[in-house]
Amino acid sequence: MYTLTFRNNDVMPALGLGTWKSEKGEVYDAVLAALEAGYRHLDCAFIYGNEKEIGEALTEAYKRGIVQRSDLWITSKLWNDSHAKGSVVPALQQTLNDLQTDYLDLYLIHWPVAHKKGVLSTSKAEEQIPLSELPISETWTGMEEAVRKGLTKHIGVCNFGLQRLKDLVAVSNIKPEMNQVESHPYLQQNELLEYCKANDIHYTGYSPLGSPDRPGDLRKEDDPILLEDNTINAIAKRHKVSPAQVTLAWALQRGTSVIPKSVNPERIKANLKANDLKLSEEDMAAIKALDKNRRYLDGSFWFLKGGTYKKEDLWK
Ligand SMILES: NC(=O)C1=CN([C@@H]2O[C@H](COP(=O)(O)OP(=O)(O)OC[C@H]3O[C@@H](n4cnc5c(N)ncnc54)[C@H](OP(=O)(O)O)[C@@H]3O)[C@@H](O)[C@H]2O)C=CC1
Numbered sequence: 001m002y003t004l005t006f007r008n009n010d011v012m013p014a015l016g017l018g019t020w021k022s023e024k025g026e027v028y029d030a031v032l033a034a035l036e037a038g039y040r041h042l043d044c045a046f047i048y049g050n051e052k053e054i055g056e057a058l059t060e061a062y063k064r065g066i067v068q069r070s071d072l073w074i075t076s077k078l079w080n081d082s083h084a085k086g087s088v089v090p091a092l093q094q095t096l097n098d099l100q101t102d103y104l105d106l107y108l109i110h111w112p113v114a115h116k117k118g119v120l121s122t123s124k125a126e127e128q129i130p131l132s133e134l135p136i137s138e139t140w141t142g143m144e145e146a147v148r149k150g151l152t153k154h155i156g157v158c159n160f161g162l163q164r165l166k167d168l169v170a171v172s173n174i175k176p177e178m179n180q181v182e183s184h185p186y187l188q189q190n191e192l193l194e195y196c197k198a199n200d201i202h203y204t205g206y207s208p209l210g211s212p213d214r215p216g217d218l219r220k221e222d223d224p225i226l227l228e229d230n231t232i233n234a235i236a237k238r239h240k241v242s243p244a245q246v247t248l249a250w251a252l253q254r255g256t257s258v259i260p261k262s263v264n265p266e267r268i269k270a271n272l273k274a275n276d277l278k279l280s281e282e283d284m285a286a287i288k289a290l291d292k293n294r295r296y297l298d299g300s301f302w303f304l305k306g307g308t309y310k311k312e313d314l315w316k
């Protein structure tokens with residue numbers, strides 16, 4: 001099993017279970033199936049609306065003796081309406097209650113975007129707060145407080161581009177230990193990954209299968225279908241594995257964490273087996289050549305008329 005080691009020597013299993021879009025009626029069984037299959041890393045978020053069901057599944061898994069809390073790596077994320085310094089710890093406490101645990105292994109700022117308190121999704125610019133008014137440095141102070149209180153062992157960010165990550169490193173007391181970003185063969189983010197590796201920041205790739213179940217309003221007509229890619233399918237055929245296992249093994253072999261979502265027990269099991277697939281140097285080179293800087297989640301939902309969040313600087 002691939003692992004990533006944190007600064008205090010805590011070890012994160014590199015492949016975890018994604019839970020966005022895992023519906024309330026199915027996520028309970030999916031988490032139990034994953035834990036039975038050997039997953040020890042779960043990727044959660046308040047905004048996914050299913051942390052209560054995940055908490056119930058975890059409690060059931062402890063009761064059945066499948067795992068103990070200390071065997072697990074649990075990540076969750078701070079939503080955009082709780083960026084004010086005093087809102088971070090209460091938001092985290094809500095997540096801890098829902099997940100039925102006393103601490104997280106990793107807590108991440110979900111987006112470099114702030115909303116007014118209580119606004120979960122925005123349709124008007126007035127519902128957003130510009131970062132000039134509520135800067136990431138203030139939110140980060142709340143994140144550091146969460147570590148000091150023992151509510152999370154590690155903190156980090158999601159959806160940060162290179163410059164934004166460097167800016168945070170420059171102002172933080174506890175340096176970020178993770179950047180979770182969209183990452184797959186069509187969006188490899190090599191420069192960002194190199195910076196992370198050089199600065200002791202881990203990198204998790206989300207939507208590693210191309211997020212085929214993302215909602216319709218996040219789709220574009222010309223979106224390529226990652227798992228139908230010819231090169232990936234040819235490599236899969238050669239190794240007698242699935243295209244999903246190839247993209248996951250590629251992510252593991254380049255030293256990143258990866259969090260495929262599934263609620264299907266067979267795919268849950270098969271995805272974890274990407275840990276056993278060894279891609280050759282030629283395979284890795286062929287996949288490297290597929291990069292086309294193509295985002296499935298381009299953040300355009302934050303670019304509201306009259307608002308301060310703009311395409312040209314969201315990913316900077
Ligand atoms: N920090 C952030 O801003 C973000 C974080 N994330 C995290 O990353 C996780 C993964 O990304 P996500 O966007 O969900 O998409 P993924 O790329 O993981 O794709 C999930 C889809 O692939 C299907 N699938 C799973 N396994 C296979 C397989 N072996 N073969 C074919 N299809 C398969 C799933 O269906 P089925 O369930 O039926 O198996 C589902 O439709 C999220 O769930 C979330 O935890 C995602 C987006 C943003």
Ligand SMILES: O=C1CO[C@H](CO)[C@@H](O)[C@@H]1O
Pocket residue numbers: 020045
């Ligand atoms: O994790 C995520 C899943 O989907 C959301 C969009 O509705 C994103 O905001 C987010 O990054």
